[in-house]
Amino acid sequence: MGLSLSPLRRRHVLFGLILIFLPCTVFILISTPDMTGEEALVERLAELQLRLQHLDAMYRAREEDVQVLSHHLSQLLSDSGNLTSLSAEARYLLNNTSGRLLRLPSAYHFLPHLLLSPSSLRPALALSKGRTGVSTILGVPTVKREVQSYLLSTVRNLIESMNKSEQDDTVIVVLIAETEEEYVYSVVNDIKIHFEYELNSGLVEVIAPPASYYPEMARLRTTLGDSPERVRWRTKQNLDFAFLMMYAQPKGMFYVQLEDDILAKPHFVTTMKTVALERITNKKPWFVLDFCQLGFIGKMFRCVELPWLIQFFFMFYNDKPVDWLLDHLIHTKSCSLDKDTKHCKKAKEELWIHYKPSLFQHIGTHSSLKGKVQKLKDKQFGKVRLFVPHANPDAIVESEIKCYKQHTLKRAYLGETFFWGLVPTPGDRLTFSFSRPLYIKRYVFRSGNVEHPSDRFYNTTVEVLPSVSPTANYESFNYTSDGFVIIGKFDNMGLADGPVDRKLGPIKELRLVVHSESDNWAILSEILIEPDVKR
Structure with missing residues (x-):
């Protein structure tokens, strides 16, 4: 036995x-x-x-x-x-x-400090319903950024770009790659607020590594002539990716490495899975399917082959950036010393498959490396939509928030661009005075866009001025001192969306009122005032 x-x-x-x-x-x-x-x-x-x-x-x-x-x-x-x-x-x-x-050599051979703590390779925090056996795991590492975070917008975009069947066969794993407890739990709380349903369904999981997972960063070797700060940054990124891959590896068939500042095309999961299965069906070799031409974004691997990559990261985590290590691994697997560069390039292309058009776009401008600005764009992705135009009723529009260049409120209302204003202050108003009073069925004000997700309206109310004087029927409404009725407000994602009660009658003016200070500028990427045509 x-x-x-x-x-x-x-x-x-x-x-x-x-x-x-x-x-x-x-x-x-x-x-x-x-x-x-x-x-x-x-x-x-x-x-x-x-x-x-x-x-x-x-x-x-x-x-x-x-x-x-x-x-x-x-x-x-x-x-x-x-x-x-x-x-x-x-x-x-x-x-x-x-x-x-x-x-055989293991993580402990290359990172001997892990032996000092039994929990070094165990998440310090894990929000998970334990979903396994899925087709695709999406890995989204995030770190603290000095300027603005794109994480919530990225996760929301990934979810909205999937249909129900794709969501049921996918897991999004968010790695909060920080060890400062206060920051980790602040991000966790944000995710709980905005993605409660997705967390409960098992679609979204959140993990964070223990502090003992990382080596003493002050003692890293300086390589490639980089500054100590850059060496620490790229070394940590290598280890972050390895930790995320180790966690995700047992959960499904395919693993896709993403970043926390990207935009995805609709039904990207089905497209990636179809491409992968087509190559497997036709017995075409591949190690990585590349669905974005930038860095390490949109790289798909078979989960059963992730140990190759994880081990490679552990061996050379201090030596080179993560995308270079991937290239070196492919080179080692495919190139021959007795062949020329042209032959090597062709051999690598048989294992590293580039798919076009790209399914992901990089939208961040501020790198997680302090002081680094990167305006990298994947030209294969196509044009990114920064605003949603609508045909709105005739109105005179005014803004007490100064606009940036040609991004005026009037042009945004006409559907020509988005409104982009300087930092709002308490009491600032954006008003829409209609040429004639009208019944309003619905309003939508969406703030921020994919390139500037933090430029939102916070603590801002939506108010209307009825054309008829108040009667007993209006007692249930919340009035302002100057006769406006508060009908809604912007939520935590910078969206105000709702109906207008018909009891208010025809409306002659609608306005947005800011009630608190803001750290950012403000964008309105969608303005919709839908008249009630039944009246």
Whole structure:
């Protein structure tokens, strides 16, 4: 009796799993009308093959755990002299699974400080419903930024770019790569407020590494002629990515590395999965599928192959930036020393597949490296929409907030651009006086945009002035001292969206009123005042 399965026995187990899953394959084949029967079956079998590879990798990981544990237990019992007290079966198991193990290098070889704390490779914080077995894991690392954070806007965009079936088959893992507890919990609270449903459903997970995971940054070697600050920044990024990949690796089939300041195209998950399964079905080799031409954004890997990359990061975390290390790994896997550069480039392109047009765009301008401004844009992505135009009713518009250049409130109201004003102050008003009173069905004021997500209206109310004098029917409304009715306010995401009660009658003026100081400028990227045409 042993603790591991023979290769033949393992194949029998995996074949049994294929038979178990085959009915699911037939069901999906029947329920997919937009594909031919043969295409659907081939793609499903490719996906099933990948899932079985994932199960096999998890089995091997557990088998290694058993071997290591039995070795430590045997050593402990031998040292204490209690081995004779075990049953004959237990002694047999230990004697046949321990002995002198040849140990492969692990994280502890390259980061020996991890041995000082048993919890170094365990998240210090983890908000998770434990969703596993999905097709795609999206890794979103975030760090404290000096100027503005794009995290909430990025996560919201990722969610809104997926349909229901994509959301059910995906996990978004946010890594708060900081060790300052106050900051970590402030980000956690923001995510809980804005993504409560997604956290409860298992779509979004949040983790943070322990402080003991990182080496002593002041003692890093200076390499590539970089400043000590830059060496610390890129070293930490290597370790952050490795931690995130280790956490995500057991959860599904594909892992996609993203950043916290990006914009995604609609249905990007389906597109990526389709490309990956097509190559697997046609037995085309690949190590990374690249869905963005910038840095490490939009890089897709098979989860079963992530250990290659994680180990490489641990070996050279102090030496080079993360995107360089990926390139070197591909070079090592594909290039031959007796071939020229042209041959090497062609060989690398067989493992590093570039997909066009790009599915992700980098929108941040301020790097997490202090003082670094980067206006990197992926030209393959296409034009990013910064405002949503609407045809609004005739009105005279006025703003007490000074506009920036040609981004006036009037042009924004006409749908020609977005309004961009300098820092709002308490009491500032934006007014819309209609040429004739009208019933209003709905209003939408969306602040901020993808390039400036923090330029929002905070603590700002939406107010209307009815054309009819107040009567008893108005007692339930909240009035201002000058006769306006408060009908709404901007939420934490900078959106004011709601109906206008018909009891108010025709409206002759609508305004936005700022009630507190702001640290940022203010953008209105969408203005919609929808008349009630039934009246």
